[in-house]
Amino acid sequence: MGSITHLHERLRPVPLRISSDEEVLTAAGEVVALGADAPAAVLADALVRSGLLAISIPSDFDGADVSNGLIAQAVSQIAEVQPAAAGALVDHFRALELVRNGGSEEQRRSIYSHVATGERLSATGPIDQGTTQRYVPDSIGFKLTGALEAANLGEPDWFAILALNDAEATSLLLVQRGSTDANVVRVGEPALYRLDGVHVPADSVLALNRDALVLARSLGTILQAATVLGEKRRQLAGNLNLWRAGRPSGDRPWDERIGRFQVEIETLAALIDRASTALDLAQVNATPAGVVEVARVATAIEIAFPLEGTRGTGHLLAELGRTLFTG
Structure with missing residues (x-):
């Protein structure tokens, strides 16, 4: 794969090699520690150095191949402080899911080797x-x-x-x-x-194979939802701080507002966990029923928590109905 193997030379941080779940969350924590005001260039280099870019590479290609739930957890953690960095990870992992489901083994191995050195898609x-x-x-x-x-x-x-x-x-x-x-x-x-x-x-x-678009779209939905989850957790923490400081605002009772935030967080976290588990299974054995299940739960997330660039609730409800009929 000549175009990939002759990458232009430029200085970049050396990424860590992540091999355990604990290291994934530690790496995410180190990115978060840079703070909300970190410049884009600093965040981009931090993502490279963290080793997070390579965590979804399949084990067949010497990658950590961590679970999608853990990837979502790391993205959510980063989104609480740095939405731009979380968004970059969503785009990167969505592209890597397309690579997982496309091309020849040689093409996949080539791009994975570059991702392992800290290159971002x-x-x-x-x-x-x-x-x-x-x-x-x-x-x-x-x-x-x-x-x-x-x-x-x-x-x-x-x-x-x-x-x-x-x-x-x-x-x-x-x-x-x-x-x-x-x-x-x-x-x-x-x-x-x-x-x-x-x-x-x-x-x-x-x-691309027949399931590539569905699985990549579903992963994108899961990780976008993870960024929303991180934002909701940040908002909840801010509201709790205001409440404890005695400075509530708005017409709705403050305790009701806090309670609604918590319900939304728990519901979204449960949907992300369910969709992530279904995707884990489909990545190992992409049966028609398994792929439909991934798409079904991902679509339910989009309906319950409209995401950026959503396809519209009416369209999504119709799509969900079709999966139930054909599944």
Whole structure:
């Protein structure tokens, strides 16, 4: 996989190698310790140094392959203090789930080896709304038609792009940062980049298996929900501090408000745990019933707790009904 193995050289922190559940949470805690005001560049380097970027690599490829519930726990912990860093992890792990379910063993091994050295992927565009991006043959590789935009914390090493070929099949295209022009549309955390005229070598195009989009979308939902969970925990802590200080505000009784926060937190945490367990099982043995179960619980999360970029409650309810009918 020539385009992946010849990565541009740049200085980067050396990532830790995580091999236990305790080390995952310790690494997340060290990122959190940087505080809410840490600059994007500092957070991006901290994610590399932490070793968290590689924790979802399958054991068959010498990875820790930690459970999805533990990944969600780490993302939630970071989201309580640093939402931008948590969002970068969501995009990275969602892209890695596509890699897990696509390409050849050689292609997967190549990208996993780079992730293990601290390289970060960023998924462009939502998986759940269907892709309109297309790629066409161009010399010895392919070219993406049109332009696309991606939001990232700092500068990712790879853009993971879903695109259609002439046969209307969706593939995953891995575009190395620096191999194409990436213009900043909006600064901030995350920054918004626009990519134009992207050329992709043939060995950086990964064919996806039939369950790839469903499983990656479900993982994205789980981890987005984990960021919401972290935010709700932060808000609850802030409200409790105000209450204890004797400075409540608003018309609703303060104890009722606190109680509602707690119910939402417990409900969301339970749904995340159930969906994570179902995804763990589907990653080991992707039976049709198992994949449907993952999608069903992930869709229930989206309905109960609308997430950023949600597909609309009516659409989601119809989709949930179809899974019950066909499952």
